Amino acid sequence: xxxxxxxxxxxxxxxxxxxxxxxxxxxxxxxxxxxxxxxxxxxxxxxxxxxxxxxxxxxxxxxxxxxxxxxxxxxxxxxxxxxxxxxxxxxxxxxxxxxxxxxxxxxxxxxxxxxxxxxxxxxxxxxxxxxxxxxxxxxxxxxxxxxxxxxxxxxxxxxxxxxxxxxxxxxxxxxxxxxxxxxxxxxxxxxxxxxxxxxxxxxxxxxxxxxxxxxxxxxxxxxxxxxxxxxxxxxxxxxxxxxxxxxxxxxxxxxxxxxxxxxxxxxxxxxxxxxxxxxxxxxxxxxxxxxxxxxxxxxxxxxxxxxxxxxxxxxxxxxxxxxxxxx
Amino acid sequence: xxxxxxxxxxxxxxxxxxxxxxxxxxxxxxxxxxxxxxxxxxxxxxxxxxxxxxxxxxxxxxxxxxxxxxxxxxxxxxxxxxxxxxxxxxxxxxxxxxxxxxxxxxxxxxxxxxxxxxxxxxxxxxxxxxxxxxxxxxxxxxxxxxxxxxxxxxxxxxxxxxxxxxxxxxxxxxxxxxxxxxxxxxxxxxxxxxxxxxxxxxxxxxxxxxxxxxxxxxxxxxxxxxxxxxxxxxxxxxxxxxxxxxxxxxxxxxxx
Ligand SMILES: Nc1ncnc2c1ncn2[C@@H]1O[C@H](COP(=O)(O)OP(=O)(O)O)[C@@H](O)[C@H]1O
Ligand SMILES: [Mg+2]
Numbered sequence: 356x357x358x359x360x361x362x363x364x365x366x367x368x369x370x371x372x373x374x375x376x377x378x379x380x381x382x383x384x385x386x387x388x389x390x391x392x393x394x395x396x397x398x399x400x401x402x403x404x405x406x407x408x409x410x411x412x413x414x415x416x417x418x419x420x421x422x423x424x425x426x427x428x429x430x431x432x433x434x435x436x437x438x439x440x441x442x443x444x445x446x447x448x449x450x451x452x453x454x455x456x457x458x459x460x461x462x463x464x465x466x467x468x469x470x471x472x473x474x475x476x477x478x479x480x481x482x483x484x485x486x487x488x489x490x491x492x493x494x495x496x497x498x499x500x501x502x503x504x505x506x507x508x509x510x511x512x513x514x515x516x517x518x519x520x521x522x523x524x525x526x527x528x529x530x531x532x533x534x535x536x537x538x539x540x541x542x543x544x545x546x547x548x549x550x551x552x553x554x555x556x557x558x559x560x561x562x563x564x565x566x567x568x569x570x571x572x573x574x575x576x577x578x579x580x581x582x583x584x585x586x587x588x589x590x591x592x593x594x595x596x597x598x599x600x601x602x603x604x605x606x607x608x609x610x611x612x613x614x615x616x617x618x619x620x621x622x623x624x625x626x627x628x629x630x631x632x633x634x635x636x637x638x639x640x641x642x643x644x645x646x647x648x649x650x651x652x653x654x655x656x657x658x659x660x661x662x663x664x665x666x667x668x669x670x671x672x673x674x675x676x677x678x679x680x681x682x
Numbered sequence: 683x684x685x686x687x688x689x690x691x692x693x694x695x696x697x698x699x700x701x702x703x704x705x706x707x708x709x710x711x712x713x714x715x716x717x718x719x720x721x722x723x724x725x726x727x728x729x730x731x732x733x734x735x736x737x738x739x740x741x742x743x744x745x746x747x748x749x750x751x752x753x754x755x756x757x758x759x760x761x762x763x764x765x766x767x768x769x770x771x772x773x774x775x776x777x778x779x780x781x782x783x784x785x786x787x788x789x790x791x792x793x794x795x796x797x798x799x800x801x802x803x804x805x806x807x808x809x810x811x812x813x814x815x816x817x818x819x820x821x822x823x824x825x826x827x828x829x830x831x832x833x834x835x836x837x838x839x840x841x842x843x844x845x846x847x848x849x850x851x852x853x854x855x856x857x858x859x860x861x862x863x864x865x866x867x868x869x870x871x872x873x874x875x876x877x878x879x880x881x882x883x884x885x886x887x888x889x890x891x892x893x894x895x896x897x898x899x900x901x902x903x904x905x906x907x908x909x910x911x912x913x914x915x916x917x918x919x920x921x922x923x924x925x926x927x928x929x930x931x932x933x934x935x936x937x938x
Contacts, residue, residue, distance in 0.1 A: 362783055363783055363834075366783055366834065367834075370785070370832060370834070545804065545805060545807070546804040546805075548807065548808045549803060549804045549805065549806050549807065549808055550795060550798065550800045550801055550803050550806055550808060550810060550811060551800075551801060551802055551803055551804035551806075552804065552808065553788070553791075553792060553795065553808060553811065554792065554795070554801050556781070556783075556784065557781050557784065557792045560781035560782055560783055560784060561779055561780070561781050561782070563743065563775065563779065564775070564779040564780070564781065565792075566743075566763045566764055566767070567741065567743075567763065567767055567772060567773050567774075567775070567779075568767060568772070568792065568793050568796065568850070568854060569764050569767035569768040569772075569796055569854065570764055570796065570801070571762070571764040572764070574802075575801075575802075578802060578804070582804065
């Protein structure tokens, strides 16, 4: 890709020894410490929302940033998993963990079905196919009785984690969500830095070349798509648990667009970029609610300004700065 | 040695009446090519003659409109591109094809990685790829790139990129190499290096190459096939083909 993005910068940072295994450990250690302390300083529901969207965006980035696939239908996985989890917890009274797992599993299967068809095309056609399927899911969400239609699925019970930790306690719920995020983020991190991740990167860099080296590009893309969809689902299931409701906005194409925005704003192809983008967007949505409909205009303007000023995304630009800083 | 009286014996690659039609425009027309095992075979012809299209057909990047392709006696006309590569026929591209944001070492390692059989293992750490570094450096050594192992490929000069591309192709240890204009855009020195490299690697392999530089062809290749407007115009050893009046006319015609 000719567009400068976070990929070059994070690779350069590695190469130049700005990111070292030791510094990385310290950085993630500090993040975990912050994650454990923060709910005592900041409103936990806000933090949980950020974590869910950060996981969603990180899952999306596995495709956009590391495989070079722009999905424009990722809300389908977020929302479907949310509905499934919500319904199972509410109507069947399933244990929380099972409910979340089931939602994730359904999103994974859906990812497999949609992915298998979408990866037959690339570029804008791939994006349009994913969008088309997401619109069908939206239609189903409107039509099917169990989703609650326009009203959404309300009053999802939070239950008890491991059978005895009551999740209606905001702190307990927060640590549960934090653990889910850490797990999901860990899977993404490992995938990026695995033999499989290296093949994905080569596909992103030069697809015909990867093919000519004997890699069945389509199968790698499909596996990446399925992992991404499954983790987007995990984010959706967790979000349903946090907010105790799922509505049509979770399957709406606005959500699919929002995740693109978060990822580009934070820095696609960087490990932390999507999370930073999610933090920014959720914070704006949260603290600017007083502006009513203007929120979308403000977020839109921030996005335009952000992308114009930081073409590599915030994290990409930060890495770029550090790299060119005369030590 | 192969018995010259037995037709088909000693052939590694054969096409039968290969034709490619792009919506009415016939880019490759009734090409029956025979490449003998262990030879360096050149495919030459003016721009637009269909050479790259032949490569795309052979490696299944394009489906043929009609005709058949046999590799080691096996019909591969319906194979997928990755399958052809895994059977040992690996191509390079006319426009340099490296992985731009990977380092020189990583470029070669991606090709080596498939042999580990862990390429779908998304749960495994990439430290497991370090066992490949020794072999990767050997391959880079052969093209004088070992010293640049940590350079990002996009930063290499053009000629060095092509050398990296050849090293990456060789990482698969292919039985047959298809090189599309390997010396194109290279400086004199790089051309010499690549010619020597091709000669060296061809010692135990078959090479089919598209090449415009006729002195390279004369120097390296055992057999030459001349393509013009999608059809085979002449075939044979350099000395013979270069005297063919039709070939001379085609080349002079193309030059004007
Ligand atoms: N995908 C394609 N669609 C339509 N026409 C093509 C395509 N690929 C090649 N051609 C045409 O086929 C002819 C042969 O092209 P090519 O094989 O690239 O020639 P060469 O490599 O010998 O210079 C050219 O006229 C080119 O425009
Ligand atoms: Mg060509």
